[in-house]
Amino acid sequence: MAVQAAVGDRIVIKSHRIGEPDRDCEVLAVRGADGGPPYAVRWDDSGQEGLFFPGSDATVQHFEHVTS
Amino acid sequence: MQTIDALRRSGVGIEPGQTIREAAALMESAGVGSLAVLDGTTVIGIVTDRDLVRRGMALGLPLDARVDAVMSSRVVTISADADLHEAFSVFRTHGVRRLAVVRDGAFAGMITVDDLLVDLADDLVDLSRPIDAEIRAAYHDGAVPATT
Numbered sequence: 001m002a003v004q005a006a007v008g009d010r011i012v013i014k015s016h017r018i019g020e021p022d023r024d025c026e027v028l029a030v031r032g033a034d035g036g037p038p039y040a041v042r043w044d045d046s047g048q049e050g051l052f053f054p055g056s057d058a059t060v061q062h063f064e065h066v067t068s
Numbered sequence: 069m070q071t072i073d074a075l076r077r078s079g080v081g082i083e084p085g086q087t088i089r090e091a092a093a094l095m096e097s098a099g100v101g102s103l104a105v106l107d108g109t110t111v112i113g114i115v116t117d118r119d120l121v122r123r124g125m126a127l128g129l130p131l132d133a134r135v136d137a138v139m140s141s142r143v144v145t146i147s148a149d150a151d152l153h154e155a156f157s158v159f160r161t162h163g164v165r166r167l168a169v170v171r172d173g174a175f176a177g178m179i180t181v182d183d184l185l186v187d188l189a190d191d192l193v194d195l196s197r198p199i200d201a202e203i204r205a206a207y208h209d210g211a212v213p214a215t216t
Contacts, residue, residue: 043097050094051081058078
């Protein structure tokens with residue numbers, strides 16, 4: 001389970017119950033080594049921040065991080 | 069199978085000084101019923117939705133009370149690379165419903181009895197397939213020729 005993410009990536013957590021929506025959050029900081037977990041995240045629906053440890057229900061959506 | 073490979077749900081952590089309102093909001097946003105209370109990467113407690121009700125709301129704690137006031141500080145842990153059978157054994161021995169999975173002392177996730185039950189159910193379905201096939205498409209051996 002080698003998950004890697006960068007600041008600004010989005011993590012989507014698949015719903016575990018029928019009728020419940022998937023959840024998603026934005027990576028604010030990477031606390032592990034080499035892009036690994038844990039991640040400080042902000043949850044999309046509530047704006048709450050917390051530490052996230054991705055399991056098999058989570059997928060990382062990488063984005064191009066362009067610096068200008 | 070290693071315990072870390074059996075984690076079905078992502079783990080969510082909260083710091084001990086955050087409030088029970090934040091804990092409830094985190095649970096709702098992440099769709100989980102429990103949070104690891106972390107001092108750095110070390111798990112020092114677990115707080116469940118039930119803790120928020122029994123130790124928070126029922127006792128009239130304000131929503132800005134610290135989450136470590138309602139957490140369970142008795143945390144049973146298991147190593148991430150421990151064999152899954154060891155997790156069964158720990159659940160049986162300690163009578164808990166969730167274990168904090170740790171790697172090199174740092175929190176890595178939470179495994180619950182429910183996760184193991186789902187895995188067991190899947191295993192039982194796999195085991196029953198040959199029997200099921202035998203019942204639905206029975207194969208009958210031909211009669212043994214009579215010899216005298």
